[in-house]
Amino acid sequence: MRKTIIITGASSGLGAEMARQFAAKGYDLGLCARRTERLESLRDEIQAADSQAKVILKELDVNDHDAVFRVFNEYRTEFGRIDRxxxxxxxxxxxxxxxxxFKYNKMTAETNFVAALAQCEAALEIFREQNSGHLVTIASISALRGMPRAMTTYAATKAALLNLTEGIRADLMRSRLPIPVSCILPGFIRSEINEKVKNTPFMCDTVPGVRSMVNAIEKEKKVAFVPGWPWRLVAFLMKRLPLKVVMKMG
Structure with a gap:
C-alpha cells in the first residue's frame, strides 16, 4: 500500500482538497506551496480531524527548480521514502x-510546464532509486484541443503535460521499471482558479469533483477524465468536433 504522498500547490483549490481527502484515508502527507500560512491552516484543520495525521509542510515555489529537487529529497529523508x-x-x-x-502567458507556460518538468524529474530520480513510486500529473480537459482567449496558453501547457506524462510512461515501460504514471484530466471543478467563472456547463463542486480525482489516483489509472460523467463523453466529442464548436468551451 502506498503510504506517503507529496502534493505540490497544496495551499488552495484542488490541491488543498486532495490533501484533506487523502489525509482522511490515512495517508502521510508532504504538502508544499508558496503560501505557508495557508498550508499551516490546512495542516491544523487536518490534525483537528485526526490528531494522529502526519503532515509535513515545506515552502516551495516550483519555479525555483533547484528548490524542487531539494524539497523532494528532504521529504524522502524525513519520511524514509516517497510513495506518490x-x-x-x-x-x-x-x-x-x-x-x-505575454508576461502572464509566459508565467503560465513556465509554471504549468517547465516547473512540472522539474517536479517530474525530481520525483523520478527518487522513484528510480527506490525502484517504486507513483507519479501523478494534474492536467485538464482543455489539454485535448486548442482553446481561445485566456485559455490559449493554459490549454497548450496542459497538452504538453499530458504528452510529457505519456512519454515518461513509455520510457518506464521500456525500462521495465515498476513505477506507474497517471495523468488526471479534470473537467470543470470549482476551485480558486475558476471561482469567478459563471454559467459554466457541467461545473462540479469541489468536494465531489476532487473525490473523483482521488479515486482515479488510488486506482492508478493511466489517464482519467474526471468526474467520469460527463467528461468521458465530452473528451470523446472534443477530439472529434469542429474547432468552431470546441472553442465555445473556452
Whole structure:
C-alpha cells in the first residue's frame, strides 16, 4: 500500500482538497506551496480531524527548480521514502496572444510546464532509486484541443503535460521499471482558479469533483477524465468536433 504522498500547490483549490481527502484515508502527507500560512491552516484543520495525521509542510515555489529537487529529497529523508508525488501546482493567468499579455502567458507556460518538468524529474530520480513510486500529473480537459482567449496558453501547457506524462510512461515501460504514471484530466471543478467563472456547463463542486480525482489516483489509472460523467463523453466529442464548436468551451 502506498503510504506517503507529496502534493505540490497544496495551499488552495484542488490541491488543498486532495490533501484533506487523502489525509482522511490515512495517508502521510508532504504538502508544499508558496503560501505557508495557508498550508499551516490546512495542516491544523487536518490534525483537528485526526490528531494522529502526519503532515509535513515545506515552502516551495516550483519555479525555483533547484528548490524542487531539494524539497523532494528532504521529504524522502524525513519520511524514509516517497510513495506518490502529485504534480499539481499550476496557474491560469494569460490572455489572447498579441494583446500585450505575454508576461502572464509566459508565467503560465513556465509554471504549468517547465516547473512540472522539474517536479517530474525530481520525483523520478527518487522513484528510480527506490525502484517504486507513483507519479501523478494534474492536467485538464482543455489539454485535448486548442482553446481561445485566456485559455490559449493554459490549454497548450496542459497538452504538453499530458504528452510529457505519456512519454515518461513509455520510457518506464521500456525500462521495465515498476513505477506507474497517471495523468488526471479534470473537467470543470470549482476551485480558486475558476471561482469567478459563471454559467459554466457541467461545473462540479469541489468536494465531489476532487473525490473523483482521488479515486482515479488510488486506482492508478493511466489517464482519467474526471468526474467520469460527463467528461468521458465530452473528451470523446472534443477530439472529434469542429474547432468552431470546441472553442465555445473556452
Amino acid at each position: 508525488v502529485i504534480v499539481n501546482a499550476g496557474m491560469g493567468k494569460g490572455g489572447p496572444l498579441g494583446t500585450g499579455l
